[in-house]
Amino acid sequence: MTKKELLYYVDEHREELIQLVSELIQIKSENPTGTQRGVIDYVETFLGKAGIEFKETGCNPDYPCIVAGIGSETGFSIIINGHVDVVPAGDLSQWDFDPFSGEITETQILGRGTSDMKAGVAGVLFALSLLKREHVPLNGNIRLHIVSDEESGGQFGTQWLCANGYADHADACLVAEPTSMNTIEIGQKGGLLLTLKAFGKSAHGSLGNFKGENAILKLSRILPHISMLTEIKGHFTDRQLKPLKDSQMLAEKENNIPGLGRAIDHVTTNVGLIKGGTRHNMVPDYCEAIVDVRLPIGVRKEEIEEVLEQIMEASGAEGVEYELHYKSEANFTDHEAPIVLAFKKNAEELLGREVIPAYQWASSDARDYRLLGIPTIQFGPSNTVGIHSYNETVQIQDVVTAAKTYIGAICDLMEVL
Incomplete structure (x- = not known):
């Protein structure tokens, strides 16, 4: 498939992507009050069905990690990171819907973790499975890091992976954390x-x-x-x-x-x-x-x-x-790094408006990759209202746009026409 055909495929099979988000939401994976076993098992089953080799690793059995990969040993190497743990739902009486229903409306998917960040994880998994199934000739490789300890600080997740060689020799990293479709996060406090x-x-x-x-x-x-x-x-x-x-303009406007x-x-x-x-x-x-x-x-x-x-x-x-x-320490990626320009170009082509590389006031696992000198961005679908609060949702169209941006940027970085 060409890049254009891959993007068309996402539109034609958007229901599969939306259902993937919904099914991830239905698996309770609260941290620190719950267990991550169910959602890790689900991701492993998905990867197995997609024909993507993976292994479970980590230093704490309660917070397992998954590492996987596709592509060639040479060429551009990109890490894609996502966490499958979510903050606790809290007082259920404060929710207008079941936080673990994964309900799909005409425009949104509802539930804890939709924005932070199971929609991003679903987009990444969907993109990798498509690239693998269609035998897309990548001039490089994609290394997937799925972790289950981000919401408690990441010492058993991304920090451990970075400290134990799983991020060595990477040229770039995408963390599919929520940003909205208006910005690409390139630095954090x-x-x-x-x-x-x-x-x-x-x-x-x-x-x-x-x-x-x-x-x-x-x-x-x-x-x-x-x-x-x-x-x-x-x-x-x-x-x-x-x-x-x-960044300052965007923060005040949004x-x-x-x-x-x-x-x-x-x-x-x-x-x-x-x-x-x-x-x-x-x-x-x-x-x-x-x-x-x-x-x-x-x-x-x-x-x-x-x-x-x-x-x-x-x-x-x-x-x-x-x-x-x-x-x-505060950390950042240059706003004209190849991964930033690739995601900016593809997101803008899909959205028809400017997408701004920006700094943010919060933090994420992106810092661990940046500390290794890896140019790292954060980009993922979200509705900021509800993240770490009640009534968390995500827009369906943003989920689709994010998945297409992941595929388009990867194609550009790995010379897929």
């Missing part, structure tokens, strides 16, 4: 956890205004100053200014929040957890808060520590310490 610890002296609660030192009140004097960290700005090269400005573009090039903070005290009638002698801090490109550890010292001084609180646990 880094992150660290800031733990603030306040130490006091215990006493009987009835004497709290006269005796003891209340650790909760000490910490409360620190927290209003945490926003000082958000004044730290990233350090972008001249070459990065265009995608930066495009979310209708003026000033949201600042989240791309400045540090952001979220005081997410506070715990302190043991009983209501005891002066608490310990309290801690955990702050999620996201780091734009170029921000150094020394900048964070310098501002933290200013925060401590500004609060006037004594008996408060802090710890920093770095999770990852």
Whole structure:
């Protein structure tokens, strides 16, 4: 088949693709509250029927990985990554439909994981099975990484695969995570956890205004100053200014929040957890808060520590310490890397509008490939409303467009006419 014939095939067999998404949704694979066995078994059965060689691997039997591949040993080598775990559905009464029904309407597929990211996984599986069945002569190879531990941080999934040689010698990587059809993600912020610890002296609660030192009140004097960290700005090269400005414009337009573009090039903070005290009638002698801090490109550890010292001084609180646990550095791919241009070209041809390479404020497994020096993008169908919340859905047309973009870009990168 030619590239044109392959794209036509997707349109003609779109019902198969839509059904694939629905069936993946119907398999509960919540992380960390559920099991991944059912969905991993389903993917393995699909690959087996498609004639694609695979193996199950990993370091934790509760979070297995699948690696597979098609194509030749020489030529362009691309990794395609997708995770099959989903965040828990939560309070079922908050859903307007069964989150694991995989219901198909005229325009949408409904359920937990539709956008994040079983629709992307389905598009990838559908594309690979088509290329394999039609014996498309690829000038290169596709290496599939299916993981089941992304929602809990990825240490048993993509991180482990990258650390154990499964990503070696790759020329590019696609992570089929949700982006919408308006953008190709080419960079994301880094992150660290800031733990603030306040130490006091215990006493009987009835004497709290006269005796003891209340650790909760000490910490409360620190927290209003945490926003000082958000004044730290990233350090972008001249070459990065265009995608930066495009990213900020897109963020504000799609979310209708003026000033949201600042989240791309400045540090952001979220005081997410506070715990302190043991009983209501005891002066608490310990309290801690955990702050999620996201780091734009170029921000150094020394900048964070310098501002933290200013925060401590500004609060006037004594008996408060802090710890920093770095999770990852900000990471990015050049906006004119071959994989970026191939996906941009094919998506724009299908959609008839501009698709913008952009940075985002969140993070994904893309960082692990970028840390190995592999040009990596994120591109997948999604409705942002409902991701990690209730009433998650995906547009059927976006699923089809994504699958066609995967096939078209692969054909261009591997010289399929």
